[in-house]
Amino acid sequence: MIYTLTLNPAVDYIVWISDFELDRLNRSESDLKYPGGKGINVSRVLNRLGRDNTALGFVGGFTGRFIEDSLAAENIRTDFVSIEGDTRLNIKLKTSTETEINGQSPQISSINMEALKQQLTLLKEGDTIVLAGSLPETVSPGTYQDIVHTLSPKGIRCYVDTNGDALYEALRARPFFIKPNHYELAELYNVPIVSPEQAAFYGKKLQTEFGIPHVLVSMASQGALYIHEEKVYHIEPPEGKLVNSVGAGDSTVAGFLAKYEENNDPLGAAVYAVATGSASAFSEGFCTKTDVDRYYSTMHSERLDF
Numbered sequence: 001m002i003y004t005l006t007l008n009p010a011v012d013y014i015v016w017i018s019d020f021e022l023d024r025l026n027r028s029e030s031d032l033k034y035p036g037g038k039g040i041n042v043s044r045v046l047n048r049l050g051r052d053n054t055a056l057g058f059v060g061g062f063t064g065r066f067i068e069d070s071l072a073a074e075n076i077r078t079d080f081v082s083i084e085g086d087t088r089l090n091i092k093l094k095t096s097t098e099t100e101i102n103g104q105s106p107q108i109s110s111i112n113m114e115a116l117k118q119q120l121t122l123l124k125e126g127d128t129i130v131l132a133g134s135l136p137e138t139v140s141p142g143t144y145q146d147i148v149h150t151l152s153p154k155g156i157r158c159y160v161d162t163n164g165d166a167l168y169e170a171l172r173a174r175p176f177f178i179k180p181n182h183y184e185l186a187e188l189y190n191v192p193i194v195s196p197e198q199a200a201f202y203g204k205k206l207q208t209e210f211g212i213p214h215v216l217v218s219m220a221s222q223g224a225l226y227i228h229e230e231k232v233y234h235i236e237p238p239e240g241k242l243v244n245s246v247g248a249g250d251s252t253v254a255g256f257l258a259k260y261e262e263n264n265d266p267l268g269a270a271v272y273a274v275a276t277g278s279a280s281a282f283s284e285g286f287c288t289k290t291d292v293d294r295y296y297s298t299m300h301s302e303r304l305d306f
């Protein structure tokens with residue numbers, strides 16, 4: 001079974017205002033609401049790629065109900081822990097550029113946390129779980145680390161996609177797969193990273209230092225670097241026009257997981273991951289499997305000397 005875990009989900013409120021101005025009333029040209037948060041996005045893309053999965057996490061209030069209803073409408077199984085507060089609202093403002101305002105997370109009580117831990121005891125050997133997104137403020141930065149420490153020895157593959165302290169802590173538990181973007185990697189080492197070569201260098205350093213089996217460093221229009229068994233590959237994205245980058249990184253994670261579970265070919269999975277990320281970046285919502293497969297058939301990886 002595949003699970004995703006979103007401890008800090010959100011309703012993504014996407015607003016288009018081409019001539020946005022500060023200090024005046026702006027009216028949106030169009031707007032959309034999506035069930036969001038990184039793990040939930042991974043669930044939605046996995047579903048589009050034909051991979052059955054269950055979304056776990058904390059939801060509450062009217063926003064939480066929206067998320068549950070939206071996922072049910074897409075036939076995605078959910079088993080959320082209900083919390084008292086409202087799941088946050090994240091604003092994605094599309095003007096000539098993209099501006100994001102991610103809301104405050106609700107309180108997570110120790111009872112909520114216990115309920116989640118209880119659910120996680122039901123996972124079995126051979127299962128996969130994606131731990132993705134930020135942690136609510138009231139949750140310890142070591143939470144992903146604890147979960148990976150508990151689940152990995154049971155033969156459960158843990159994918160982690162987060163940033164800052166939560167990422168640093170999680171690395172020390174050696175998750176199976178991580179997907180920092182180049183900003184997150186740069187923050188870990190406190191260096192600027194702008195080129196694929198720099199990302200390759202620090203991605204390999206990270207893999208060697210922490211012993212993570214699969215490291216995929218995404219670089220938006222520059223594709224991704226994949227580091228596995230001490231080899232480094234650069235995967236260029238397919239040609240296309242950027243429409244919406246929200247969730248492109250989550251699509252990348254879903255693409256890797258979907259392909260890896262299909263045929264255990266790690267390099268093929270990494271190429272499929274970039275195809276999926278780009279197919280979502282080139283779409284208004286998320287990718288379709290048809291687009292992903294079409295891009296994938298045109299793509300390749302280049303081995304770098306590192």
Ligand SMILES: Nc1ncnc2c1ncn2[C@@H]1O[C@H](COP(=O)(O)OP(=O)(O)OP(=O)(O)O)[C@@H](O)[C@H]1O
Binds near residue numbers: 181219248277
């Ligand atoms: N402008 C673009 N052109 C082509 N592909 C893109 C573009 N932006 C994103 N992608 C695709 O999406 C993948 C992930 O993008 P990115 O590195 O921005 O992830 P991220 O920062 O985690 O994204 P987000 O947080 O917005 O979901 C890239 O590896 C690439 O395949």
Ligand SMILES: O=P(O)(O)OC[C@@]1(O)O[C@H](CO)[C@@H](O)[C@@H]1O
Binds near residue numbers: 035041
């Ligand atoms: O605040 P976090 O948890 O880091 O990121 C949350 C978020 O920005 O990430 C997703 C896109 O990757 C959106 O659906 C969501 O709003």
